Structure formats: structure tokens, C-alpha cells
Amino acid sequence: DAGVTQSPTHLIKTRGQQVTLRCSPKSGHDTVSWYQQALGQGPQFIFQYYEEEERQRGNFPDRFSGHQFPNYSSELNVNALLLGDSALYLCASSLRGGQPQHFGDGTRLSIL
Amino acid sequence: SQQGEEDPQALSIQEGENATMNCSYKTSINNLQWYRQNSGRGLVHLILIRSNEREKHSGRLRVTLDTSKKSSSLLITASRAADTASYFCATVLTGANSKLTFGKGITLSVRP
Numbered sequence: 001d002a003g004v005t006q007s008p009t010h011l012i013k014t015r016g017q018q019v020t021l022r023c024s025p026k027s028g029h030d031t032v033s034w035y036q037q038a039l040g041q042g043p044q045f046i047f048q049y050y051e052e053e054e055r056q057r058g059n060f061p062d063r064f065s066g067h068q069f070p071n072y073s074s075e076l077n078v079n080a081l082l083l084g085d086s087a088l089y090l091c092a093s094s095l096r097g098g099q100p101q102h103f104g105d106g107t108r109l110s111i112l
Numbered sequence: 113s114q115q116g117e118e119d120p121q122a123l124s125i126q127e128g129e130n131a132t133m134n135c136s137y138k139t140s141i142n143n144l145q146w147y148r149q150n151s152g153r154g155l156v157h158l159i160l161i162r163s164n165e166r167e168k169h170s171g172r173l174r175v176t177l178d179t180s181k182k183s184s185s186l187l188i189t190a191s192r193a194a195d196t197a198s199y200f201c202a203t204v205l206t207g208a209n210s211k212l213t214f215g216k217g218i219t220l221s222v223r224p
Binding site for chain 1: 116143145147153154155156157160202204210211212213214215217
């Protein structure tokens with residue numbers, strides 16, 4: 001039973017560039033949430049996708065956008081990267097937005 | 113913004129001892145959850161306690177919830193070196209669907 005998988009595991013970008021991170025939910029799950037975790041901090045909620053629509057959004061600027069595909073996988077896009085976007089980006093999945101959420105191992109994004 | 117605040121920030125104990133971690137939160141919740149994170153990895157769900165519950169057990173874990181004091185505690189009994197990790201409490205606020213709001217976490221070190 002495949003858990004939540006994220007790609008890539010590590011990524012290095014420079015300021016101003018754009019990045020796309022990918023997530024495949026746990027088998028049987030249909031809801032995907034994205035979190036940003038800065039070093040030494042707890043994860044911060046970015047947004048949640050269900051039925052290919054953004055259902056909830058945290059306090060993140062419009063530079064952060066996402067998409068959910070018919071197979072429930074999801075992408076997180078970040079435009080005009082800033083140094084402060086350096087973080088571990090975590091994807092979590094669940095069934096119909098329920099609890100608990102299952103997390104992937106994340107994508108470590110470094111901005112130079 | 114952080115909803116939960118864990119206490120202490122760091123805890124170091126000997127193998128076999130019990131570890132107690134506390135979490136306080138600010139607003140009304142639907143449920144509270146504890147997660148574990150090994151260095152650089154994703155979060156692993158440990159236990160969920162609903163707002164109408166006062167205590168739950170799962171293996172060596174015991175969680176309590178006091179909604180009048182807006183606080184929770186996680187007790188790990190007979191700790192093992194493998195319990196070394198960061199522990200986070202996360203709340204689902206009333207009316208916030210499934211969005212998780214995390215604290216900054218507690219670093220637990222279990223010495224062999």
C-alpha cells in the first residue's frame with residue numbers, strides 16, 4: 001500500500017525563478033493539503049485541494065498556487081521565488097478531508 | 113500563525129524513563145493531534161483526541177485533553193532511543209474543516 005509520495009526530494013533554485021513540486025496521495029485518498037515548514041518551526045498550512053478545487057487556503061500570497069488532477073495527485077507552484085521560501089514542503093492526504101492526514105517525506109527547497 | 117505552543121521546547125531523558133510533553137492552544141477546537149517527525153522526514157500521526165474526550169491511549173502513548181484549560185499532554189512511557197524525534201501538537205479548529213494548525217514542536221532526545 002503506497003503512502004504519500006513527493007518529488008523531487010531536494011531542489012535548489014535562485015531568487016525570481018519558479019518551481020513546481022509534485023505529490024501523489026496515499027492509495028484511496030482524494031484530498032491533498034500542502035504545508036510549508038521552515039527550519040526549526042512547525043508546518044504552516046498553505047492550501048487544500050478536493051475534487052480538483054482549492055477548498056481552503058492559509059495565509060500565503062498568490063505566488064503560491066496549486067492544482068489537483070483527476071487521479072487526485074497534486075502540484076504546488078511557487079512563482080518569483082524569495083529567499084524566505086526556503087523550507088521543507090510537505091504534502092498530506094486524507095479521505096474526504098477527514099482525519100488523520102498522512103504526510104509524505106517532503107521536498108527540501110533551497111533558494112540561493 | 114501558531115495556534116499551539118508546546119512545552120518544553122527540548123527534553124532529554126534516559127532510556128526507560130517516561131517523557132511528558134505539553135501543548136496549549138488558544139481557540140476552540142474540534143480535535144487535537146500529536147505527530148512525530150524524525151530529522152528531515154515527514155510527519156507521522158501518533159494519536160487524535162476529540163474535543164469531547166478527556167484521555168486516550170495507544171500502546172505506550174497516553175494523551176489527555178483539558179478543554180477548560182485549553183491544554184493537552186502527551187506521555188510516552190518506557191521511552192526508547194528510537195523515540196528520539198521532534199513532536200508536534202496540531203489542532204483542527206472548530207469550523208476549520210481539516211486544516212491542521214501546528215505548534216513549534218518539542219525536541220525529544222532519549223539517551224541509550
